[in-house]
Amino acid sequence: MSDVCLPEDKLSLKDSLTVRGINRRKFLKFCSTMVATLALPPKYVAQVATALSNVKRPILVWLEFSDCAGNSESMLRATSPSIAEMVLDLLSLEYHEVLMAGSGKYADAVLQRVMRENDGKYIAVVEGAIPLADGGVYCTIGGRTAIDIATQVCKGALATIAVGACAWDGGIVRANPNPTGGVGVEEAVPGIKVVNLGGCPHNPANTAAVLTHYLTFNEMPALDRYSRPLFAYGRVIHDQCERRAHYDAGRFVQEWGDEGHRRGWCLYKMGCKGPQATYNCPTVRWNDATSWPVKSGHGCISCASPRFWDTRSPFYNRIPDVAGFGVDVPVSEIGWALTGAVTAATLAHGIGQAIRTRFRPPQEATAETEADVSLTGSS
Amino acid sequence: MASGTVNARIRPEASWVRVYVWQLPVRLAHWILVGCLVVLSFTGIYIHNPFIVAVSDRSWVMGTMRFIHVMSGFVLISALIWRFYWFFAGNRWARWDQFVPFTKERRSAMKNMMEYYGFLRWWPAPQVGHNPLAGAAYCAVFGLLIIEILTGLALFDNILGNRVLHSFIGWLTLLINLQYLRMIHFGIMFLFGAFLIHHVYSAILISKEERSGLMDSIFTGYKYISPARLSREGVGERVERH
Ligand code: SF4
Numbered sequence: 001m002s003d004v005c006l007p008e009d010k011l012s013l014k015d016s017l018t019v020r021g022i023n024r025r026k027f028l029k030f031c032s033t034m035v036a037t038l039a040l041p042p043k044y045v046a047q048v049a050t051a052l053s054n055v056k057r058p059i060l061v062w063l064e065f066s067d068c069a070g071n072s073e074s075m076l077r078a079t080s081p082s083i084a085e086m087v088l089d090l091l092s093l094e095y096h097e098v099l100m101a102g103s104g105k106y107a108d109a110v111l112q113r114v115m116r117e118n119d120g121k122y123i124a125v126v127e128g129a130i131p132l133a134d135g136g137v138y139c140t141i142g143g144r145t146a147i148d149i150a151t152q153v154c155k156g157a158l159a160t161i162a163v164g165a166c167a168w169d170g171g172i173v174r175a176n177p178n179p180t181g182g183v184g185v186e187e188a189v190p191g192i193k194v195v196n197l198g199g200c201p202h203n204p205a206n207t208a209a210v211l212t213h214y215l216t217f218n219e220m221p222a223l224d225r226y227s228r229p230l231f232a233y234g235r236v237i238h239d240q241c242e243r244r245a246h247y248d249a250g251r252f253v254q255e256w257g258d259e260g261h262r263r264g265w266c267l268y269k270m271g272c273k274g275p276q277a278t279y280n281c282p283t284v285r286w287n288d289a290t291s292w293p294v295k296s297g298h299g300c301i302s303c304a305s306p307r308f309w310d311t312r313s314p315f316y317n318r319i320p321d322v323a324g325f326g327v328d329v330p331v332s333e334i335g336w337a338l339t340g341a342v343t344a345a346t347l348a349h350g351i352g353q354a355i356r357t358r359f360r361p362p363q364e365a366t367a368e369t370e371a372d373v374s375l376t377g378s379s
Numbered sequence: 380m381a382s383g384t385v386n387a388r389i390r391p392e393a394s395w396v397r398v399y400v401w402q403l404p405v406r407l408a409h410w411i412l413v414g415c416l417v418v419l420s421f422t423g424i425y426i427h428n429p430f431i432v433a434v435s436d437r438s439w440v441m442g443t444m445r446f447i448h449v450m451s452g453f454v455l456i457s458a459l460i461w462r463f464y465w466f467f468a469g470n471r472w473a474r475w476d477q478f479v480p481f482t483k484e485r486r487s488a489m490k491n492m493m494e495y496y497g498f499l500r501w502w503p504a505p506q507v508g509h510n511p512l513a514g515a516a517y518c519a520v521f522g523l524l525i526i527e528i529l530t531g532l533a534l535f536d537n538i539l540g541n542r543v544l545h546s547f548i549g550w551l552t553l554l555i556n557l558q559y560l561r562m563i564h565f566g567i568m569f570l571f572g573a574f575l576i577h578h579v580y581s582a583i584l585i586s587k588e589e590r591s592g593l594m595d596s597i598f599t600g601y602k603y604i605s606p607a608r609l610s611r612e613g614v615g616e617r618v619e620r621h
Contacts, residue, residue, distance in 0.1 A: 239538070249436075249438045249439055250439070252432055311559065320559065335568070336569070338573055339573050346576055352498055363501070363502045
C-alpha cells in the first residue's frame with residue numbers, strides 16, 4: 001500500500017494531475033464549478049486554479065462507521081468530468097476501507113502510519129454514525145470501537161469533515177428508537193473542529209468545494225449554527241425550486257401520475273419538504289448536475305435537515321403525526337375532532353339551558369343573591 | 380345582578396345604570412383579533428392543504444394566500460401589542476388583573492360561574508366587566524396567541540432570512556424542530572375554532588341571563604348594570620350615567 005502511495009505524495013498537485021492525464025481545460029472547468037458551488041464571483045477562478053496547481057496534496061483519511069457506504073458511493077458515482085476523479089486526485093486519499101486494496105492488519109498499519117507521520121496535518125473525513133451505547137460495541141473495526149478510532153483519528157487531524165446525515169447528527173442510525181445510541185461525530189468527539197456536510201447522502205460537489213476552499217484560502221468556509229457550510233446550506237430549497245411558480249400559482253399534484261404530475265406541477269401536497277429544507281440541491285444537483293429529486297418528480301424529504309428521519313416523516317404528509325395518537329393520525333383529524341366535540345358539548349349545554357329556564361325559580365327567590373356572591377368575597 | 384335578570388319585573392330596567400365598560404381600544408382590538416383569526420385560519424388551512432387547485436396561467440392563489448396570511452399575522456401582532464398596552468392604560472375592566480383571578484372575591488365568583496355552567500346553580504354571578512372564568516379563558520387565549528405568534532415568526536424566519544428577525548426568534552428552531560413548530564402552529568388553530576364556538580354561545584347565553592346588553596356592549600361599549608351591583612363594585616365617578 002504505502003509503496004504505491006508514497007511517490008505521489010511528493011508530487012505537486014499539478015504534476016499529479018498531469019501524470020493522471022487530466023488536461024488543463026478539464027482542470028479549469030472543475031475550478032469554475034467549484035467557484036460556482038462556493039457562490040464566489042467568477043474572478044476567483046484564477047485564484048483557485050493557481051492555488052490548486054501549486055498546493056501540496058493534503059493527506060486524507062476516510063473513516064466509515066455505522067452507515068450504508070452511501071456517501072462513498074455518492075462520491076464514486078459521479079462520471080466524467082468527474083468531481084470524484086478530481087477529489088481523488090486533489091487529495092492523497094491514504095485510508096478508505098471501501099476503496100483501498102489492503103485489508104486487515106495491513107490497512108490498520110496504513111492508518112497508524114498516516115497518523116504518526118502527519119500528526120495534526122491530515123484531514124479526517126467521517127462517514128456514518130458513532131454508536132455509544134454499551135461502550136460502543138455496536139460498531140467495531142479490528143476489535144476497536146468506532147468511538148475509540150474516531151477519537152484518536154479526529155483529535156490528531158487538522159480538521160474533520162462529517163459527510164452525510166449519519167456522521168452529522170446520527171442520521172438513520174440515530175432515528176427513534178436508536179438502539180445503538182448512535183450520534184454524529186461532533187457529539188461523539190467533543191472539542192474537535194468539524195465541518196458538517198449533512199444530506200443523505202452528501203453531495204460530493206459540496207465536499208469537493210469545501211476542500212477547494214480550504215486549499216485555496218487556507219481556511220474552512222463560513223459555517224452556520226450546525227457547523228454546515230453556508231454556501232451549501234444557507235438557502236431554502238423551496239426558494240430555488242423550478243416548480244416554485246406552480247406553487248405560488250396554486251397548481252399542485254394531487255396524486256402520483258395525475259395530470260398535474262405529468263405536467264410538472266408543485267409536489268407540495270405530496271409531502272414535499274422543500275419549504276423546510278435548506279440545501280443547494282436544486283442548483284448543484286446530482287449525477288453531474290443532471291437532476292435532483294424534485295426535478296425527477298418526487299418531493300424533497302429534507303434529507304439535509306437536522307434529525308430528518310424523525311422530524312420530516314411521514315415523508316408524504318405535510319407535518320409530523322402527533323405522538324400518542326397511534327400511527328397515521330394527522331393533526332388535522334385531531335383538531336377537527338376536538339372542534340366537533342366542543343360544538344357537541346355546546347349544543348348539549350344549550351339544550352340543558354333550555355330545560356333549566358323552564359324549571360328554575362326567579363333569581364330573587366333563590367339563595368343565590370348578589371349578596372351571596374360577594375359574601376364569599378372580601379367585603 | 381342577581382337582582383338584574385329577574386327583576387325586570389320588580390325593578391324596571393330604566394333604573395339600571397348605563398356604564399361605559401369597553402373602551403374603544405378594547406373593542407377595536409377585539410374585532411381586529413376576530414377578523415385576523417378568521418382570515419388567518421382560512422388562509423392557514425389553505426396553506427396546510429391547498430384545496431383550491433388553480434389551472435389558469437394567470438392564477439396566483441398560494442402566493443396571495445401566503446401574502447394575506449403573513450400580513451394579517453402582523454396586524455394581529457400589532458393589535459395584541461396595543462391590547463397589552465391597554466392592560467395598563469385602560470379602565471378598570473380592561474386591566475391585566477381582570478384575566479387572572481387574584482382576589483378571593485374573583486376566585487369565588489369564578490367557582491360560582493363554573494357551578495352555573497355545570498348546572499349546579501340556577502343563575503350566573505353578575506359582573507360588570509369580564510366574569511373571572513371568562514377572564515381566565517381569555518388569558519389562555521392570549522397565551523395561545525403568543526405561541527402562535529412565536530411559532531409563526533419562527534416559520535417566517537425560516538423563509539425570510541432577515542437578520543433582525545433571526546436574532547429575535549432564530550433560537551426557537553434550535554429548541555423545537557421546525558416541523559414540530561409547524562405542527563403546533565397548525566394545531567392551535569383548532570383551539571381557536573373551539574374557543575370561538577364556545578365564546579359566541581356563552582356570550583349570547585350570559586347576555587340573555589344578565590339582560591345587561593352584553594352582546595351589544597362589544598359594539599357600543601355600554602352595559603346596563605344594576606345600581607346595587609355598581610355600588611358593590613365601588614364604581615364611582617368614572618361611570619357615565621344616562
Ligand atoms: S416541489 Fe417542493 S420545493 Fe418545489 S415548489 Fe413545490 S413544495 Fe417547493
